[in-house]
Amino acid sequence: MLQKIKEKGHYQAFFITLALAAVVFLPFIIYDKGIFFFYGDFNVQQIPFYKLAHEAIRSGDIAWNWYTDLGANFIGSYSFYLLFSPFFWLTLPFPTEAVPFLIGPLLMLKTACAALTSYFYIKRFVKDQYYAVIGSILYAFSGFAVYNIFFNHFHEVIVFFPLLLIGVEELVTNNRKGLFAITVAINCLVNYWFFIGEVVFVVLYVFIRMADRDWGMTVKKFITLAFESVVGLMIAMFLLLPSVLAILGNPRTGTDNLLMGWWFWVFDNEQRLPAILQCFFFPPELPSSPNFFPDHGAKWSSTAAWLPMVSMTGVIAYLCSVKKSWIKRILLLSLFMAVIPGLNSAFILFNHSYYARWFYMPVLIMCVATVIALENRKINYTEGIKWTVGITAVFVIAVGFTPKKVKGELKFGLMKYPDRFWVYVLIAAAGLLLTYLLIRLRDNPKFKKMLLISLSVMCIGYPITFIAMGKTRSDYTTWIRETALDGRYAIHLPEEPFARSDLYDSMDNLGMYWHLPNIQAFHSIVPASIMEFYPQVGVKRDVSSKPGIEYFPLRSLLSVRWFFVKNDEPDAEDIMPGFVYYDSVLDYDIYENENFLPMGFGYTQCYDNFLLGEGDNEVRSHMMMRAVQLDNLAIARNQDILEIVGEVPYSQFNYDGFTEAVEDRRALSCYDFQIDNRGFTARSNLEEETLMFFSVPYDEGWSATVNGEEALIEKANIGFMAVRVPAGEAEIRFDYHTPGLKNGAIVSLCGLVVLGCYLFINKKAKPAPAASTQLPLEEFLEEKDKGSEPEESPDDKEE
Structure with a gap:
């Protein structure tokens, strides 16, 4: 097996991770009769968005979408979520009814693809490709990846980001032209908003790597890198320009939301800083239920960066043993930026809202540092274990045993959910114990196999625990399947005249499930005019539209004809005037608006x-x-x-x-x-x-x-x-006509022509000699004994 990994490590990274992901997700898919349900945004956004976009594209309805809030620019509203995800496009050959059944298998595939792309990056920095496989599994099952199961569309970013760094490395070390431009275009198309943060990180990456004279950066290559960046952006412009134009005017992206004043330098919440540090040492918490620091004020912020089993042991061991290296610089800089609010906000255009949704980038570098520490015997891994155990213990003692008074009664522990807290502690402690035992057996010929097996067990156990915890917060998956998904085919309302519906006190985006134009919507990217209208009539509009029942004239102004009320709620006449009973279906009563006004x-x-x-x-x-x-x-x-x-x-x-x-x-x-x-x-x-x-x-x-x-x-x-x-x-x-689409397409076409000419010219030129993609591990240490041969490992002797 070890010899096969040396020869075909990328296959091993992909298929091992795919098998592990299948073991994680299949039990839940089977339990829910073929569909992977989670909770919160996953159920009320990811599934209906996939269905809506799938049906829109198959029907050619890609201009204006009538089923997103009061209507929305389809490309502008869904380019952030899924529009140019290759995983979403894999669903198009299937009927729309099959889409919910495909989301679980796609999550497995995305996890495996994250391992595959990260493998090709990590293998550049280790001699034994076995450790690149280990690093790829760490990346694919990192705390960030598991946390963001909640946000299904974040996984595309995790998958494709390593390609961006590979493009940089190939251009500088092997003088390979065009690859970076292509990876820039891919990452921009997959998710333009995350791409902003990636640009910041890649710029820092390049300048930090340039400090390493052995990297091979020259003025010519730097100019080439900048040129390919522009070409990549040009290629992506057919989607980027419409997307940018669609969010202009959105209050969430305005200058009023910029982080300023003292809050640029210090967090406005005393729990935020320790919460950030804690996420590196413990498995991820549920996005809606922070536990260690429950009042840190950043739910859903993707504050997660734990590496399964090994935690920070390899990273700290590397940092302690290595005196100078670009890996150390970029990890320390990333930590510094993570704890300074203004620098952290650079990854989201200095927005005042706190998000850690860029952590997957330093996590990839953490995986590199970890596998180098595992492979290189000159690195004192035990030192990393000691520090990690110590820091982990500090968090456990501080959060688990600090006294407090609750309603006059003395209690111990600052966590919100004690049972879950001790589960997190148990998982973290088990990982550290396994790591310690494995390092003690480092000279055992079976070390690598035991490492893979132990990591695999952890990469199965902790995501299952995480998902199970989330599902306990969503006990209505049967209702989603039988009412939300199947309900569309049970509701028969007159098709003419065109009319909107109002679903009172219902699950978010239920109208989207039922394919009904309606005034209730949970969607972040809608026309700026909607964001402008609702606050002016007394309705809050941040990430959702939910007009209160006191605004009954709005229903006529917005051409609402149908009012859905659950059977166990009061009659519509008692909720809002002017509605009369029409029909009952599923567990809803339908009322018709006597004051309905047709569109126009x-x-x-x-x-x-x-x-x-x-x-x-x-x-x-x-x-x-x-x-x-x-x-x-x-x-x-x-x-x-x-x-x-x-x-x-x-x-x-x-x-x-x-x-x-x-x-x-x-x-x-x-x-x-x-x-x-x-x-x-x-x-x-x-x-x-x-x-x-x-x-x-x-x-x-x-x-x-x-x-x-x-x-x-x-x-x-x-x-x-x-x-x-x-x-x-x-x-x-x-x-x-989608604003910016035509002009963006022209720029993209020009970008493709420029790229084609550029590749043709460079194909004629004599290629530069390829640099080694595997840097000797000794170069990362203070003592650079380049003439020495690497010590033969017991595993090599066994082979």
């Missing part, structure tokens, strides 16, 4: 921004039912058909006044509204010219015609669209 209705009056601001947030939906809000220029363009309201009509903001406004809007509504893959078509037949409003989010990609003639789109009611429609029969056509 007109106004005869308008407010300016100042007057709208005079009304409280809570009454603005009432205001918008009576008159349309426009900016001053739009009012000037339409003052011939719109009367300007001079004061806020508070006396009419009651249910009777609301129903009166509904009748006024209904009298000026379109009689037909049809959506398609390119946009929508509406038809009206009015007695006089009017400004026709559509509750479709305003976006630069829209263009409109009325009776075949180009029409100006006005931004109306803060975040939506309106056009002038003449009296008589009128056909209103809106077409959507």
Whole structure:
């Protein structure tokens, strides 16, 4: 077996990891009858997003998506999550109904691919490829990877990042042209937001590596590296440009969210710093349930970096034994940046929100340091064990035994969930004990086999424990399978006219599961106009849209016809006025809105921004039912058909006044509204010219015609669209073209041409002699005895 690993280590890395991942995931897949369910975001985002995107692409509906919030730019909204993941594209040959069954096997495949790509990077720094296999398994099952099962789409980044460093190394050490440009394009396409952090890390990596004179960096190679970076970005521009344009204006990316002041240098939470340090020494905690430091204020931040079994033993052993090396520099710099808020935020464009979602990058370097420490007998591994055990013990004592008072009663322990805390401690302690015993048997001919077996056991046991803990927080997987997934085919509502639904107090994104246009959404990347609209009418909009029941006029403004209420909830009439019973299906009662307004209705009056601001947030939906809000220029363009309201009509903001406004809007509504893959078509037949409003989010990609003639789109009611429609029969056509897609495609095409010419020219040139991809381990030590031969290991003698 050892000889095979030496010859075909990449196969071993892939298939061993695939087998381990299968042992981890298959029991849960079997338990849930073929589908891997987890909890939280995994169940309510990852699964429905995969289904929605899969169906959209197969049907050619890739411009505007009607099932994401109030409507969204499909490419802009899903490029972050999955759009150019090769793993997602593997699902396309299968029917949409099969997609939930594929997500579990894809997780196994992604884990194996992470081992494969990391193997090719790690093997450059060890002599025995067996240790590269060990390092690849550590990377694939790192705490960061296991933690982010919760965020399924993060695994693509873990898989492809090692290729970026391989591209750098190949260009500098072997003068291999073009590979870095390709890896830049791949990583940018897979996830543009993570790519920002990767750019920061790679820049640091290059400059730190340059300090090593033996690396081979020259001015010419540096310029080539910069050139290939630009070419790679050009190739990815067909997706990058639309994605960037889609998030411009999103409040989460604005300058108001920049980290500034003292919080740039110190954390605003006293538990944050120890929580960061703790994540290197213990298995990952559940994203929604931090335990060691429960109030560190960074749930879902991906603060996880534990290496299974070995923990920090190899890393610390390397740092203690090696006086100077680029690995030591980059690990220490990464730690320094991790504990300084402003430097940590450099990986997310200095956003004030705390995230550790760049930790997978230093984790890869930690794996390199660990396997070097395991292979090289000159490194004192016992020193790493001592330090790791000591630091781990400090955390256990501090968190597990510190006294506190709870409701006047003396208790011990600062953790939130004591039972889970001791499970984490037991796993960490078992790993350290195994590592200690293995190092004592380092001269045993079976050492490598025992190392692999022990690591494999840990890489099975702790992810199973983690997943099982998560599933205890989601006891409704049967409901998801039978109601959320199968419910789509049990609900039969009239297809015309187009209407939205409201799912009261239901699972997030249930409407997406049921393929219903609806106003409840849990999605971070939606049109900026939605993010602008909701706060102005009193509805919080951060990562989800959940209008409260007190805003009943919003339902008519947004063309909500159907209201779903669980059977065990009060009747809709008691929750929100104006809804009457229609039908019951699954465990829901369906109510119909008596005040339903079809998509496309007109106004005869308008407010300016100042007057709208005079009304409280809570009454603005009432205001918008009576008159349309426009900016001053739009009012000037339409003052011939719109009367300007001079004061806020508070006396009419009651249910009777609301129903009166509904009748006024209904009298000026379109009689037909049809959506398609390119946009929508509406038809009206009015007695006089009017400004026709559509509750479709305003976006630069829209263009409109009325009776075949180009029409100006006005931004109306803060975040939506309106056009002038003449009296008589009128056909209103809106077409959507993804902003930036055409220009980005042109740049990408140019990038491919440049890359092709570049490769052709360099193919004609005489290649430089290849540098060794396996650096002698002695070069990492202070004593660089380059003339000595590596000591023959007992395993080599056995072979």
